[in-house]
Amino acid sequence: MKSIFLVLASVLYLHAAYANNAAPLADDPVTEQRLISISEEMRCLVCQNESLAGSRSDLANDLRREIRTLIKEGKSDEQIRAFMVERYGDFVLYRPPVKPITWLLWIGPFVILAIGIAFLMFYLRRRNTMAATKVLSEADNQKIDALLNTLGKNDRDGIHG
Known part of the structure; x- marks a missing residue:
């Protein structure tokens, strides 16, 4: 216990000695x-x-x-x-x-924000047009209906996946 007290006291003393005035x-x-x-x-x-x-x-x-x-x-x-x-x-x-030499400081953040928004809109529009839409056949729709009916029947019977 005394050694812990001595270590703590020395740390506090050294900290106070090196503190900035x-x-x-x-x-x-x-x-x-x-x-x-x-x-x-x-x-x-x-x-x-x-x-x-x-x-x-x-x-x-x-x-x-x-x-x-x-x-x-x-x-x-x-x-x-x-x-x-x-x-x-x-x-x-x-x-x-606000003078010509400081315009970048005043307007720069808004220009960067506008460029970012324009880039985001361009990216999202391009991504949406590139996304392929697939039309399901009648056979695919029947398979999906059968799966949904099977899942619905299992829920009614108390069987959970």
Whole structure:
């Protein structure tokens, strides 16, 4: 029992020793609030489905540090966004502006969906026209009726297959 306790205690100690320290907050709460506001509108370039504010990647930490520095230099929110877009492209924004270079980001998913639906309709129509329809002869119909009658008789007699 003591050995299990010692192993657990050592694991917890090592885990705490290697844990990342929390990101330092700005000296000014207003600066930190601006940082959060700006970074929530930006995409983490590593995670891509997480905001810069919510990501814990090393790159996100570096970008937040860069934004904090720009805020302390007195840059406006728009100047900071422009700096990030200039450096990393429109993809860094969660809502990139609609312009010719970003049309693929805005329209691309709908184009792919339309192509998929058109392909599916083409495939289904082609499959239906290729399916051979077989006309049964009178002898085949009589055999099927006989089998169905036999099955119906077995069900009435209490015999189950």
